[in-house]
Amino acid sequence: MRLAEMMTLRQTIGAGLLVTLTERCPLHCAHCSSASTARGRRLDAGALLRFLGTFRPELRPxxxxxxxxxxxxxxxxxxxxxxxxxxxxxxxAVLSGASFARGGGRLPDSVRQVARAVDHFSLSLDAHHEREVAREDVFAALRALLRIGVATSLHLVGEGEDDPYLAQVTAQVRERFGTEVPMLVSAVRPVGRAAAWARPLPAPDASVAAGCGMAAWPVVAVDGAVTACCNQDVVDGRARPAHLVLGDLSSTAWPEVVERARRGPVLRMVRTVGPVHIAARGGEQPSCGGGGYCDTCHRLDDLTGARRWAERAGAGAAGELLQEAALRAGRGGGPATLLRRHGAGRYGELVGAVRPEGGSTHGAGKPVRTGGETTPPEDRSVHPGGESTGAGAGPVRPDGPHRGGTGEAGA
Structure with missing residues (x-):
């Protein structure tokens, strides 16, 4: 499963599920959106597996x-x-900070077992991670994962599209790996540990209808809540407005979660025109500053005029049609367009770094497993002697929960 395929599904309601397994992490990255430590909470394993048991072949992410x-x-x-x-x-798919790769990039047996069980394995890489996990160790881990036969990608974070770090590392990844390792490039947001130093975002324009493209995939928070939002405040439980709550692992089945995600009138309008525009249409004042878009969404339950407007506009068949039109328009430009809006600008195209086979990009370049580990097709990263061959090629941001400091818990 390629990164571009996942991102193509990112704005389809219920096509994906984001699951926060733990708040614990052995790294201490200065930009971590979840401010993870070695002592954080952990998701109840039994509750998660029970919930996954409510998937049906005809109704599942x-x-x-x-x-x-x-x-x-x-x-x-x-x-x-x-x-x-x-x-x-x-x-x-699994997203890792690659702490296991320190000291040469060797894959522990537990990581090899994970790589054989999942369909996509993504690693985080940025200037903050590199203070704890060397870039060459991450590259070595990527080569080992590709030999196992699992599709891989990198989640890169920088200070914005003009950050020299992003230009340098994306060029090096393409030189080393050709088209085998697509990249999802994001910008640091002032959330989690980065709240103390990252630049604030520009204030949103209330006159512009700007639907939320990140409210399509349900999110399982570490406390077992299932929400419609991957914003870190919602995932951590600091903000849980009613229109974003879809259920709980202990009491809700997947079909109920999807039904609530599709039919909530306020949530429909959040996807269609966005919370700031909802507030303006309801005669309310949106939150100010760079966090105003999400902060306004968190306050909608308390903004009576805005909530009532959204409940009317998003109700019934008309609300469903408005929502579908907005989602269809958002999907129109493909995953690169989505990531240019939510990621680091011009790097959005790197999500699709896939070598076509027979005119199709579906499953392109996937190594063929013949019983053991294999060398990735046309692996250009290293000669048997170890030198780079210099291949070139020419990626979430999904604000899904991940420890990358992109601002919303990514994708």
Whole structure:
């Protein structure tokens, strides 16, 4: 399963599920959106597996993304969740900070087991991660993962599209790996540890209808809540307005979650015109500053005029049609367009770094497993002697829960 395929599904309601397995992480990155530590909370494993058991072959997400914290602090649960979801037709991706790669990039046995169980394995890389995990160690881990046969990608974070770090590292990844490692490039947001130093975002324009493209995939928070939002405040439980709550692992089945995600009138209008425009149409004052878009969404339950307007506009068949039109328009430009809006500008195209086979990009370049580990097709990263061959090629941001400081818990 390629990164571009996941991002193509990112604005389809219920096509994906984001799961926060843990708040724990052995790294201490200065930009971590979840401010993870070694002592954070952990998701109830039994509750998660019970919930995954409510998937049905005809009604289940296409992809489940496992994040943290560092999800590989719970490798057994990653494997068990991937197997439970896979039995019902759902593919699994995992996003790791690559702490296991320190000291040469060797894959521990537990990580190899995870790599064989999942359909996509993504690693984080940025200037902050590199203070704890060397870039060459991450590259070595990528080569080892590709030999196993699992599709890989990199989640890169920078200070914006003009950050020299992003230009340098994306060029090096393409030189080393050709088209085998697509990249999802994001900008640091002032959330989590980065709140103390990252630049604030520009204030939103209330006159412009700007629907939320990140409210399509349900999110399982570490406390078991299921929400419609991947914003870190919602995932951590600091903000849980009623229109963003879809259920709880202990009491809700997947069909109920999807039904609520599709039919909530306020949530429909959040996707269609966005919370700031809802506030303006309801005669209310949106929140100011760079966090105003999400902060306004968190306040909608308390903005009576705005909530009533959204409940009317989003109700019934008309509300459903408005929502579908907005989502269809958002999907129109493909994943690169989505990531140019939510990521680091011009790097959005790197999400699709896939070599076509026979005119199709579906499954392109996937190594063929012939019983053991294999060399990736046309692996250009290293000669047998170790020198780079210099191949070139020419990626979430999904604000899904991940420990990358992109601002919303990514994709």
């Amino acid at each position: 296409d992809v489940m993304m496992l994040t943290g914290g560092e999800p590989l602090t719970r490798p057994g649960l990653v494997v068990a969740a991937a197997e439970a979801a896979g039995a019902r037709g759902t593919r699994t």
